[in-house]
Amino acid sequence: MPKVLISDKMDPNAAAIFRMRGVEVDEITGKTPEELKAIIGQYDGLAIRSSTKVTQEILDAATNLKVVGRAGIGVDNVDIPAASAKGVVVMNTPFGNSITTAEHAIALMFALARQLPEANAQTQQGLWPKNGFMGVEVTGKTLGLIGAGNIGSIVASRALGLKMKVVAFDPFLTPERAVEMGVEKVDLDTLLDRADFITLHTPLTDQTRNILSKENLAKTKKGVRIVNCARGGLVDEAALKAALDSGHVAGAALDVFESEPAKDSPLFGTPNFICTPHLGASTNEAQVNVALQVAEQMADFLVSGGVTNALNMPSLSAEEAPKLKPYMALAEKLGSLIGQLEGDAITAVAVEVEGHAAELNQKPITAAVLAGLMRVYSDTVNMVNAPFLAKERGLDVREVRHDREGDYQTLVRVTVTTANGDKSVAGTLFGHASPRLVELFGIKVEADLDGTMLYIVNQDAPGFIGRLGSTLGEAQVNIGTFHLGRRNQGGEAALLLSVDGAVTEGVLADICKLAGVKTVKLLRFA
Structure with missing residues (x-):
C-alpha cells in the first residue's frame, strides 16, 4: 500500500480521500527540516502547502519518494530541478483557488478606488471624514492585465461585468483567445500607457521579475492604481514607494511581497497603500478545494499511474x-x-x-x-x-x-x-x-525483448547457427528463444537470443571468433 505524508495543515477530507483510495496516510505537521529529513524516507508521497520546503537535502533523504503534491498553485517552496533529477513528480492544483484569488484582486481594486481602509479607520476614530475621501468609479475605466491565464481570465470576466475596458499583456495569449475573453491583446508599453488599473497574474520567472520596475512604473499613466495578488518580486517595492510618494501612482495594493512574511517593507505606512498577508487563496472554499484536488491527484498517480497538473512530466x-x-x-x-x-x-x-x-x-x-x-x-x-x-x-x-x-x-x-x-x-x-x-x-x-539477450550481427552463411549453438552449449548457456532476420540471402543477418544463465566475457569473445561475426552485444531488459 502506498504511503503519503501530509506535512502542512490541510482540510481533513484530504486524508479521508487518500484512505478511501487505498493510500496509507500520516498527518504530521510543523516539523523542522531536520525532523522531516529523519522521516521522509518512509513515504511514497508528500502533500504540502506553502510551509514545507522541499529542498535538495529533503529530496536526498526521500529514498522512496515518487510524488510531491502542492495544495495550491505556487511551487516556489519546491526544488523542481532537483525533484526532476531524482525522478519525483511535482504536482500542483492550479485551479482550486483561482476564483478566490481573482475575487481578492477585484476586492483590492475596489478598496483602492474608494480608499476603504483609510475611510474605515478614520470613521471608527469618530472623525466622520465625509469630505476627506474622493474616490473614483471603475465603470468605464481601463484595466490592464499582466498575465491572462486562468486567474487573469477570471479577473477579466469580472471586470467586463463591471463595464470596464480590459487590455492584456501575455506573450502566450493568442489573438483567438483574446477575442474569446473579450479583451484587447497589447504589448507591455501600450498597457502601461493606457491602464487606469493594473493587476498582475503571472508566475515569478527571470522574465517577469520586477516587470513593474522603476522604468516601467515611469511609463504608466499618472494616477494609475496597481494590484498584485500573484507573486512577490513582480513589482520593485522601493520604486513603487517612490511612485506613491510622488503621486504618480495614485494607489497600490499588495497581497504578496518579495520577502515573506513581510515584517519591515519600505511600503508600510505609505499613504494610499493597502496590503494583506498573502490572503489570495484564503477562503474556506479554496482551502477545501485544493486539499481535495491534491489528494485525488496524488492518489490517482500512486494507485493507477494517472498524472494530473504535473510540472515536470506529461499529464x-x-x-x-x-x-x-x-x-x-x-x-x-x-x-x-x-x-x-x-x-x-x-x-x-x-x-x-x-x-x-x-x-x-x-x-x-x-x-x-x-x-x-x-x-x-x-x-x-x-x-x-x-x-x-x-x-x-x-x-x-x-x-x-x-x-x-x-x-x-x-x-x-x-x-x-x-x-x-x-x-x-x-x-x-x-x-x-x-x-x-x-x-x-x-x-x-x-x-520479445525480455530478460538477458544476445545481439549478434553476422554474415548470412550455412552452418553459422549450428556453430553458435555449439559454442553456447559448451559454455553451459541455454537458449530460451531464437529470433533471426536478414537483409537478403547471403547478406547481413541480425540475431536476438534470449539466454538462461551467465554469459561471461570469455563466451562473448568465443562468439566473436566465429566466422562471419561482425558484432556481439549482451543486452538486459527489465
Whole structure:
C-alpha cells in the first residue's frame, strides 16, 4: 500500500480521500527540516502547502519518494530541478483557488478606488471624514492585465461585468483567445500607457521579475492604481514607494511581497497603500478545494499511474493510463534496446507513432522511450527524470505522428542520429498488450525483448547457427528463444537470443571468433 505524508495543515477530507483510495496516510505537521529529513524516507508521497520546503537535502533523504503534491498553485517552496533529477513528480492544483484569488484582486481594486481602509479607520476614530475621501468609479475605466491565464481570465470576466475596458499583456495569449475573453491583446508599453488599473497574474520567472520596475512604473499613466495578488518580486517595492510618494501612482495594493512574511517593507505606512498577508487563496472554499484536488491527484498517480497538473512530466489521466500502459512498455523496451546498442553515439532521438498509437497521448510514449534509452547512463532513471537527463546530455528529441495505415495496426518507431547515420528500431503490440520488436536497423525481426539477450550481427552463411549453438552449449548457456532476420540471402543477418544463465566475457569473445561475426552485444531488459 502506498504511503503519503501530509506535512502542512490541510482540510481533513484530504486524508479521508487518500484512505478511501487505498493510500496509507500520516498527518504530521510543523516539523523542522531536520525532523522531516529523519522521516521522509518512509513515504511514497508528500502533500504540502506553502510551509514545507522541499529542498535538495529533503529530496536526498526521500529514498522512496515518487510524488510531491502542492495544495495550491505556487511551487516556489519546491526544488523542481532537483525533484526532476531524482525522478519525483511535482504536482500542483492550479485551479482550486483561482476564483478566490481573482475575487481578492477585484476586492483590492475596489478598496483602492474608494480608499476603504483609510475611510474605515478614520470613521471608527469618530472623525466622520465625509469630505476627506474622493474616490473614483471603475465603470468605464481601463484595466490592464499582466498575465491572462486562468486567474487573469477570471479577473477579466469580472471586470467586463463591471463595464470596464480590459487590455492584456501575455506573450502566450493568442489573438483567438483574446477575442474569446473579450479583451484587447497589447504589448507591455501600450498597457502601461493606457491602464487606469493594473493587476498582475503571472508566475515569478527571470522574465517577469520586477516587470513593474522603476522604468516601467515611469511609463504608466499618472494616477494609475496597481494590484498584485500573484507573486512577490513582480513589482520593485522601493520604486513603487517612490511612485506613491510622488503621486504618480495614485494607489497600490499588495497581497504578496518579495520577502515573506513581510515584517519591515519600505511600503508600510505609505499613504494610499493597502496590503494583506498573502490572503489570495484564503477562503474556506479554496482551502477545501485544493486539499481535495491534491489528494485525488496524488492518489490517482500512486494507485493507477494517472498524472494530473504535473510540472515536470506529461499529464496522463487515470482513464488514459490503462490504455497507454502497454504502449509505454513497448516504448521503454525500444528505447532500452537502441540505447544499449548505440549508447554514447546518440545525438538526437525521434519517436514516431502510427495506427492506434497515433490516436493516443504521445507525450508519455516519448517519455517512456527516453526512460529506456537513458537507463544506460543511470540506474535510477524513470519517466520523470529521463527528459531531464536527455536535455542534460544535449539530445535533441522530436515527436512525429503519422496519420496513415501501415503493415501493423499500431507501430512505434524510435530513430536515433549517430555519427554513423540514423539507426531505427520499431515495435508493435500483439493482442493489444504484448510488446514485440518487428524491425531492427532495417532488418525484419520479430522478438520479445525480455530478460538477458544476445545481439549478434553476422554474415548470412550455412552452418553459422549450428556453430553458435555449439559454442553456447559448451559454455553451459541455454537458449530460451531464437529470433533471426536478414537483409537478403547471403547478406547481413541480425540475431536476438534470449539466454538462461551467465554469459561471461570469455563466451562473448568465443562468439566473436566465429566466422562471419561482425558484432556481439549482451543486452538486459527489465
